[in-house]
Structure formats: C-alpha cells, structure tokens
Amino acid sequence: MRPRIAVLATVDTKAAxxxxxxxxxxxxxxxxxxxxxxxxxxxxxxxxxxAQTLAGRAGTTVADLRAGPRHxxxxxxxxxAGQVLTEWFDAGRLDGVIAVGGNxxxxxxxxxxxxxxxxxxxxxxxxxxxxxxxxYVQDCDITMQFSxxxxxxxxxxxxxxxxxxxAAAVVAMAxxxxxxxAAPTDTGPAVGVTAFGNTEPAVVTAIEKLRDGGLASVPxxxxxxCGSAMxxxxxxxxxTGVLDLTIHEVLGEIEPADIYAPVRPGRLTAAGRQGMPxxxxxxxxxxxxxxxxxxxxxxxxxxxxHVHNPYNTNVRTTATELTELGRLVADRLNASRGPAAVxxxxxxxxxxxxxGGILHDPDAxxxxxxxxxxxxxxxxxxxxxxxxxxxxxxxxxxxETLLDLMPSR
Numbered sequence: 307m308r309p310r311i312a313v314l315a316t317v318d319t320k321a322a323x324x325x326x327x328x329x330x331x332x333x334x335x336x337x338x339x340x341x342x343x344x345x346x347x348x349x350x351x352x353x354x355x356x357a358q359t360l361a362g363r364a365g366t367t368v369a370d371l372r373a374g375p376r377h378x379x380x381x382x383x384x385x386x387a388g389q390v391l392t393e394w395f396d397a398g399r400l401d402g403v404i405a406v407g408g409n410x411x412x413x414x415x416x417x418x419x420x421x422x423x424x425x426x427x428x429x430x431x432x433x434x435x436x437x438x439x440x441x442y443v444q445d446c447d448i449t450m451q452f453s454x455x456x457x458x459x460x461x462x463x464x465x466x467x468x469x470x471x472x473a474a475a476v477v478a479m480a481x482x483x484x485x486x487x488a489a490p491t492d493t494g495p496a497v498g499v500t501a502f503g504n505t506e507p508a509v510v511t512a513i514e515k516l517r518d519g520g521l522a523s524v525p526x527x528x529x530x531x532c533g534s535a536m537x538x539x540x541x542x543x544x545x546t547g548v549l550d551l552t553i554h555e556v557l558g559e560i561e562p563a564d565i566y567a568p569v570r571p572g573r574l575t576a577a578g579r580q581g582m583p584x585x586x587x588x589x590x591x592x593x594x595x596x597x598x599x600x601x602x603x604x605x606x607x608x609x610x611x612h613v614h615n616p617y618n619t620n621v622r623t624t625a626t627e628l629t630e631l632g633r634l635v636a637d638r639l640n641a642s643r644g645p646a647a648v649x650x651x652x653x654x655x656x657x658x659x660x661x662g663g664i665l666h667d668p669d670a671x672x673x674x675x676x677x678x679x680x681x682x683x684x685x686x687x688x689x690x691x692x693x694x695x696x697x698x699x700x701x702x703x704x705x706e707t708l709l710d711l712m713p714s715r
Contacts, residue, residue, distance in 0.1 A: 309336040309480035312391060314405035314415045317353055318346025322460035323406045323469060325352075330473035331404075336480070341390060343383050343405075343414045345372045360386035380410060384417025392421050402427040402480035404472060406457060409434050412450075416442040423542060424535065427479035431472045433457060444569040445534035451475075496522040497708065498536040498545045500552040503614070504656035505589040508551055508701040515705035516549070521712065528552040528590060530566045533573055540576035547583040549708045550574065551695070553635070554590035557623065560630055563603055565618070566595045574635065578642030583711035585704055586639065586648045588674060589695055591631060592659035592667065593620035610665055612658045620658065622665045625673035632677025640683045645711040647687035649704050650675055654694040661694070 311331050315324035317340070328338035339354035345368055348357065361368045363386040371379035394400035403426070405415030412432040419428040428448045432439075435450035442448065451472050455464040497516065501509040513523045524545065526532040533555040539545045556574060558567025577584040593612065596602045596619050602611070612620040623631075639646045654660025655671065675690070682688055689707075693700045 309401040309477055310394075310399055311336050311338055311476055311480060312394065312400060312403040313338050313340045314343050314387060314403060314407075314411075314418060315340065316344030316346070316407060316411040316414070317342040317348040317357070318344040319408075320344075320406050320411060320457055321348065323457050323465070326461045326466070326469055327404060327406060327473050330470050331477055334474060334477045336401075336477045341387055341418075343387050343411065343418065345379055345383065355387075355390055357383070360390070363389060380414050381417060384414040385421075387414065387418035388421030391418055395422055395426060400426065402476050403429070404476045405430045405432075406453075406469065407432055408457060412442060416444075416446075416448060419448055420444060420446045422446075424539065424544075427476050429472060429476045429479075431457075431469060440531065440569065443531065445531050445538055494520065494522060495546045495712075496524055496544070497547040497549060497712075498540065499523045499525045499549045500528045500533060500536065500589070501525050502528055502552045502554060502590045502656065504658055505552045505695055507657075507696040507698075508587075508589070508704070511698045511701035512549055512551060512705040515702050516709065519705070519709040521547075521709065523549075528554045528566060530555055530558060531569050534568045534570045537570070537572060537576040540580055540582060543580075545582075547708060547712055548577045548585070549704060550584060550586045551701075551704060552589035553586060554595070556634060557591060557594060557627075557631060559634065560627060561594055563596065564594045565597055574638040575641070578639065578644060578646065581642075581644035583645045583708060583713075584639075584642065584647075585708040585711065586635065586646065587695060587704060588631075588635075588650065588655050588671075590656050591623065591628065591674065592655050592665045592671065593622055595620055610667075612664050620665060622667060623670065625670045628670055628674035629677040632674040633681050636678050636681030636683075639686050640681070642686070646685075647689065647707050647711065648678065648682070649700070649707060650688070650690045651693050651695040651697070651700050652690050653692065657696060660696070 313327050331338035341355040342353045342357040357368050364382040424447045431451045431453050433453050435452040439450050516523050526536040555568045558564040599619050606621045610622040659665045691700050
C-alpha cells in the first residue's frame with residue numbers, strides 16, 4: 307500500500323526543503339501532503355493545508371497570531387496541525403509524518419506530532435537536534451535528526467543528503483508498521499514494569515515470573531519521559547496493569563530539579579484512573595538524581611552522594627522529603643478505581659540504598675512508610691517484606707501480587 311507521509315514545515319522559510327522532502331517521498335512510492343505551520347507570507351507555495359486554515363481552526367488568522375505573543379501563536383499552530391494529523395490518522399489516511407525546521411518549526415512540529423498515538427513514525431529534521439530535545443520529544447516516540455547545516459536557501463550538498471535519507475527513513479518506517487519477518491516476542495495482555503539500573507535485578511526476576519503467569523511485560527526506565535509514556539499507554543489501553551517497582555519519578559514532583567522528574571505531572575494516576583491493577587514499590591526513592599557532581603544544588607551538597615556515572619549523581623533523600631512523598635503516594639493510590647497494593651522491602655529500595663550501600667538509611671525510609679500507612683485507605687493493600695528490593699524472593703512476591711490482582715487472563 308502507498309504510504310501517506312505528512313510533511314510539516316514553516317513554508318515561508320522552508321519551502322524548498324519541504325518540496326524536496328515531498329518529492330523524495332513521492333519518488334519512493336509514497337504520498338506527501340504538505341502542511342504549512344508557519345506564520346509568514348507563503349503566497350503561491352503549493353501546500354495541502356495552508357497556514358491560514360490552521361489559524362482558522364484556532365479561531366483566528368495568521369495575521370492576528372503574528373501580532374500576538376509568539377509562543378501562543380506557535381502553540382495554536384501546533385495544536386491545529388495536530389488536529390489535522392489526528393483526523394487523517396483516525397480515518398486511515400496517515401502512515402507517518404516528517405518535519406523540517408529550525409527552533410520555531412521544530413517546536414510547532416513537535417506539538418503537532420505529540421497529538422498522534424505512539425506507533426506511527428514521527429521524524430523531525432532540525433538544526434536543534436544536537437541539543438537537549440527533551441521538551442520537544444517529551445513522552446512521544448519522536449525521532450530527531452540533526453541537520454548539520456542550517457536549513458536556509460534550499461538543500462545543498464550537506465543538508466540535501468540528510469533530507470534525502472530522512473525521507474527514505476520515514477517511508478521505510480511507515481512501510482514496516484505492523485510488518486516484519488520476526489515473530490512477535492509477546493502476545494496477549496501486557497503490563498508496564500518500571501526500572502532503574504539500581505533495581506534491575508528485581509525487574510528481571512519479576513518479568514520472568516509475570517511471563518510464567520501469562521503476562522507480557524513492557525519495561526520502562528524511570529527517567530521521567532519513560533514513566534510518563536507508560537502512563538499514556540495505560541490511558542490508551544495498550545497496557546492493562548503496572549508493576550511499578552521504581553517510582554523514583556514521583557520524587558520529581560517534589561523536587562523539579564531532579565533530572566528524572568516526569569515530563570508531565572501525574573505519575574501513579576493512569577492505572578487508578580482506568581481501574582487497572584497496580585502494585586507499587588518505592589524503588590529508587592532513597593535519592594534524588596542530578597547531573598554530574600557539579601550540578602548538585604548547594605542545598606543538597608552536605609548529604610551522602612553516589613556518583614552513578616559522570617552524568618548522573620544520586621543524593622540521599624531525607625525523612626522530611628520522604629514523609630511528603632508518602633503522603634503524595636497515598637493520595638494517588640486512594641483515588642484508584644481498581645485494585646492496588648504497596649509492597650515495602652524494609653531493608654532497602656535500591657542497590658545503593660541497601661545494607662552496605664552508601665545511601666542506606668532505614669530511619670529516613672521509615673518516615674515514608676509511616677506517612678503512607680497513616681494516609682492510605684484500607685482498600686489498598688500494604689505489605690512489609692524484611693528484605694531488599696533486589697532479593698529474588700521479594701521480586702517474585704511483587705510479581706505474584708500483581709498476578710493475583712489481574713482479572714482472569
């Protein structure tokens with residue numbers, strides 16, 4: 307089937323690049339409708355969805371958007387473009403999307419792409435792709451391709467090569483959606499499982515036990531974006547439950563400077579909102595995560611520290627902070643419309659937080675347990691296990707608890 311790949315560009319400044327991408331997609335057997343997400347004058351350019359149409363969807367005009375705050379105009383164009391993409395996708399008329407842009411075009415394109423579900427390919431060729439693109443990607447499966455050269459004056463020997471290969475890549479990605487020769491590695495119901503390197507032994511054991519019980523698992527690194535993506539997939543019904551072994555990201559809602567703060571607030575809410583089973587363990591909550599040692603905020607520098615790698619430093623959390631975390635976790639689980647349980651490995655919640663580890667502090671951890679127990683509804687099961695999180699017996703118990711909470715599979 308002929309793949310239909312939408313091309314997003316600020317046509318007032320990137321007309322030549324957009325036309326080049328469209329031609330390359332057509333040459334590879336695809337269709338390439340062009341959506342103009344720009345705010346400048348693009349009269350005479352051949353586009354399928356003009357900028358004025360997008361502005362109209364937002365109840366305004368390009369001229370009015372251009373006269374107002376720039377960030378509001380960009381958000382309006384991105385939201386409207388996202389509506390178009392969603393309508394096309396829901397109607398079976400969209401297989402992927404590619405965008406080309408600088409800072410503005412990349413931002414608008416990313417807003418639009420995040421409207422689509424996880425699955426269809428989304429590729430942005432951008433001058434900013436070599437920097438920190440977390441706010442562009444957030445919890446969506448957007449691929450960023452660095453353009454190397456600036457995207458001005460039409461494709462050249464450098465940018466033309468990159469645009470050509472990017473067009474080929476998105477057509478190829480769209481063509482293999484749902485295909486491939488390898489058999490799927492998992493079938494049937496699937497649950498999310500959250501992980502850190504410091505909780506990986508528990509995760510590996512738990513996944514094996516879930517598989518033995520007939521459940522496929524999708525692991526998510528508790529890095530902020532992955533946890534938010536898991537929440538999204540729970541809301542979308544792709545996942546049917548969660549073994550939340552590593553809830554570190556919730557700490558980021560207490561201290562936003564944590565590099566693993568969720569890209570969207572609301573961890574520990576989707577499963578409960580959807581009435582899905584969830585088992586929660588305070589994995590990785592003994593510490594905040596910052597960048598390199600020099601990035602630790604001054605207020606935290608007198609605490610025990612574990613340098614996980616040159617770009618990730620773990621700083622011990624206090625009893626006060628864990629009391630706040632316990633109350634927050636209790637509030638979120640109390641709102642659950644489905645079965646929920648909390649399992650506490652009382653000897654340690656991570657490799658470095660267990661006996662012998664530099665961040666081991668059972669008294670501080672107990673503050674979390676006390677606050678959680680005081681605020682938790684009796685309908686939420688609370689169990690203490692006299693072991694560490696990475697003990698195979700604990701991981702097995704956590705997996706079996708989720709299996710017990712799952713409806714008939």
